Amino acid sequence: MSVLLAIEGVTRRFGPVxxxxxxxxxxRENEFFALLGASxxxxTTLLRMLAGFEQPQEGRIRLDGADITRLPPERRPVNLMFQSYALFPHMTVRGNVAYGLEMERLPRREIDARVNEILETTQLAALAERRPDxxxxxxxxxxxxxxxLVKRPRLLLLDEPLGALDKKLRAAMQLELKRLQHEVGITFVVVxxxxxxxxxxxxxxxxxxxGRVEQVGTPxxxxxxPSNRNVADFIGLMNFFEEGxxxxxxxxxxxxxxxxEADRTVxxxxVARAYHGLDLMVHVATPLAPQPLVVRVTADAADRRPVAEGDSVTLGWNTADVRTFES
Known part of the structure; x- marks a missing residue:
């Protein structure tokens, strides 16, 4: 895939920060790209910079090869969707979706065709006459x-798009977002x-x-x-211990x-068990580290051979599964 968006040596300071x-x-073109990091x-500063709401003090941003670093938001083929959704409460679903195209003064026939198409894609056609409440x-x-999406941006920016949803709905909407991105063929950048x-x-x-990129890669x-200990510690659960x-x-x-079978046992x-439904997290004190090692056990395996706090156990792993970082 060709490069759609190039961010080149961008720096932004706020006072001493x-x-x-x-x-x-x-x-890349038609990519679903995530910007992931702690508070x-x-x-978010980078996302706002891509939208044109912040300006870099150094570096530049190119979209389709064109320098958009100083281009105002309204002149960028970029759309930003906020976590709050910011729907117009007095408008129907159809009215909310059509609003941006009406502001561009497009012909009514084109507006209706594009709105109908995107309502079908997002499975909203049956709800077109409802209001947000x-x-x-x-x-x-x-x-x-x-x-x-109805405005057909080259790039769609999403700021914590699922943050307002409950856990079960978030899981469903994660797959829905991925489906939509694939169907509409627009590059998504999500924070x-x-x-x-x-x-x-x-x-x-x-x-x-x-403020720095630690690693870029597939999930x-x-x-x-992980490229370093910081990434290893941030992504998922990781056990650490010192040796040599x-x-x-x-x-x-x-x-x-x-x-x-294992290359290494201990x-x-x-010392603790945490039940998660599909699996069980077993915390085991060992001589390797001051903190317990955490072991993920499937619910089926836990049922076949249950363990309780205070039980003596043996842990094992293969050296190929161990990552090494400088202390």
Whole structure:
């Protein structure tokens, strides 16, 4: 895929605080790209910069090869969808979706055709005459998406788009967003602090920390091969212990409880259990680290061989599953 958006050495300071520090990224055509990071990492500042609401003090931004660094928001082929959705309460779904096209004074026939098309794509056609107060949270989110997509931007920016939804609806809408992005063929850039959300939806993820890009890669790459300890600690659960002057790291699902085959084993004692439905997190004190190692056990395996606090157990893993970082 060709590069749609090039962010080149962008820096933004607010007084003594450097929100973005020489950030360089390339985002491809028709890609679902996630900016992931903790609060204060710079991800929202970068998103606002792409939308044109913030200006870099250094560096430039190119879209389709054209320099848009100083271009005002209204002149960019970019749309930003806010977490609040900001729907017009007095308008119907159809009116909300059509509003942007009406402001462009497009012919009524073209407006109707484009609105009807996007209402079908977002599965809102049956709700077209309802007002926002007659919609569920997920339906409001789809209306906000339809309103952004109907303008056919080259780039759609989404700021914590699922933050207002409950956990079950968020999971459903993660798949819905991915489906919509695939169907409409528009590049999505989403800002989120939710690791699971980024891993489920994104083609690639950029992990930001203190205004810098720590790693860019597919969900599989950043989870299985983190570039440094910061990334390893941020993405998912990770066990760390020191050995030979190095930090070793291994995921809970890569550790076996009562292993039948393993390159490395260690004895320990169960100090806590956390039930999550599909699996069980078993916290085991070992001589390897002051903090317990966490082991993910499937519900089926936990039923076959239950463990309780205080039980003596054996942990095992293969060296291929261990990541090594400098201390």
């Amino acid at each position: 450097t929100a973005l520090d020489r950030v360089t990224l390339e985002i 204060g990492s710079g991800k 007659q919609l569920s949270g997920g339906q409001k989110q789809r209306v906000a998406l339809a309103r952004a 989120t602090h939710d690791q699971e959300e980024a891993l489920v939806m994104a083609d690639r993820i950029a992990i930001l920390r203190d 599989h790459e950043v989870y299985e091969a 002057g190095r930090t070793l790291a291994i995921r809970p699902e890569r550790i076996a409880l009562f292993p039948t 004895a320990g004692r169960v």
